[in-house]
Amino acid sequence: MPTAAFPPSSQATPASGDRGDACPGSLRLHAADDGALARIRVPGGVLTTCQAQALGHAARRLGDGDLHLTSRGNVQLRGLRGGCGAELAEILDAAGLLPSREHERVRNIVASPMSGLDGRGSQDVRPWLTALDAALCASRAAMGLSGRFLFALDDGRGDVAGLGADVTVRAIADGGAWLAPGSVRVASHDASRAALAAAEAFLEVARSRGARAWRMSDLALSEGEMAQLIRDRLTAESIGHEDHPAPDDVADGPPLGVVGGALSVHVPLGRLSARQWQELTDVSDPELRLTPWRGVVVPTPGTTTAQAAESLARLGAAGLVTDLASPWLRVGACIGRPGCAKALADVRADAARTLDAAGRADLPLYWSGCERRCGHPRGDHVDVVAAPGGGYQLSVTSPTPRTLSAGVPSQIRAALAAITS
Incomplete structure (x- = not known):
């Protein structure tokens, strides 16, 4: 149900480090070189087909027509025309994508995208996701979280548990849930309450110390100190808990193709054209799920194997990656020129020109337009x-730190071969 009318001040504003948390959102747009930018939070990456259609409509009507996936399974609209903030908010609100104006930037939740679809995992995290999002939007304290604070809900397979979230809840084999920080077991029905309690404990400590802390790591507390603070908070909230070792198994994101009861595709550089988005919404019913690895999972309930294969071929024909051998799976990039004023090169175009080199490299590549390296991945x-001065600098940190320069993009292939050999 739509919320109250949105104020006309929902317009693009320049990002500034001295005005606090400057993360863009749906109501606070960011002024980029290619127009205004909106970041729409999509908890767990889950969109109903109708919501996906609304996002596509907003991109075509107000922006450049494309939809950009983030490493948190959210969506960015770029190239938005000036003064469109209120109209964008109305479109999103009508689609149910703005359940709370005060919390829209803090609804950063990643969840195992295949949960409940492929028979893996210890339990389906969708009930946790629904409950946590509702609890966040109902918490006045949670309004103080930054747009960078991240929750992860892992169904036990270990895929999103390794994404460096501030608060992680992971299903365990005995039917309970493991919470970090804190490294404790809580009952499954308390999982979402425990996650919110951990976030509120973080806010309380930051406030008491007068610290500008966007994320858990900004508090500069030892692991033991943070764990004790969270355990104390759980006790105060009457949430039962007990020590539990951290699960040590991890998993990658969803494989591509027809997987269990779903289709899984990868989006090159996370950018979906209007046609590609339309193809996805056409084959989705009743929902689709955006992944933190810039992919899309489309559940296929009631679909035959032949129908699923036909839909997958349709998505592949639209330019989405369905082949595990594709080098696009090993390449990422920031927006670069012309969208970002700080970028020194059109990194996406250069990444596409040297795509064959990525397929032969021992490690995945991430292209950045400047030293900020926005959106760079975790891991090697x-x-x-x-x-x-032009060209690129290539660096690796594992197994041995090395740095090489490539004067022009055509030299990337040779530099890449040398630095990873």
Whole structure:
């Protein structure tokens, strides 16, 4: 149900580090070089087909027509025309994508995208996701979270547990849930309450110390100190808990193709054209799920194997990646030029020109237009960073730190072979 009318001040504003948390949202747009940018939070990456259609409509009507996936399973609209903030908010609100104006930037939740679809995992985390989002939007304290604070809900397979979230809840084999920080077991029905309690404990500590802390790591507390603070908060909230070792198994994101009861595709550089988004919404019913690895999972309830294969082929024909051998699975990039004023190169175009090199490299590549390396992944990879004087600098940190320069994009292939050999 739509919320109250939105104020006309929902317009693009320049990002500034001295005005607090400047993360863009649906109501606070960011002024980029290619127009205004909106970041729409999509908890768990879950969109109904109708919501996906509304996002596509907003992108075509108000922006450049494309939809950009983030590493948190959210959506960005770019190239938005000036003064469209109120109209965008109305479109999103009518689609149920703005359940709370005060909390819209803090609804950062990643969840195992295949949960409940492929028979893996210890339990389906969708009830946790629904409950946590509702609890966040009902918490006045949670309004103080930054747009960078991240929750992860892992169904036990270990896919999103390794994404460096501030608060992680992971299903365990005995039917309970493991919470971090804190490293404790809580009952499954308390999982979402415990996650919110951990976030509110973080806010309370930050406030008491007068610290500008966007994320857990900004508090500079030891692991033991933070764990005790969260355990104390759980006790105060009457949430039963007990010590439990951290699960140590991890998993990658969803494989591509027809997987269990779903289709899984990868989006090159996370950018979906209007046609690709339309194809996804056409084959989705009743929902689709955006992944933190810039992919899309489309549940296929009641679909035959032949129908699923036909839909997958349709998505592949639209330019989405369905082949595990594709080098696009090993390449990521920031927006670069012309969208970002700080970028020194059109990194996406250069990444596409040297795509064959990525397929032969030992490590995945991430292209950045400047030293900020916005959106760079966790784990071992090759950083390809545009240099102030032109060209690129390539660096790896594992197994041995190395740095090489490539004067022009055509030299990337040779530099990449040398740095990963």
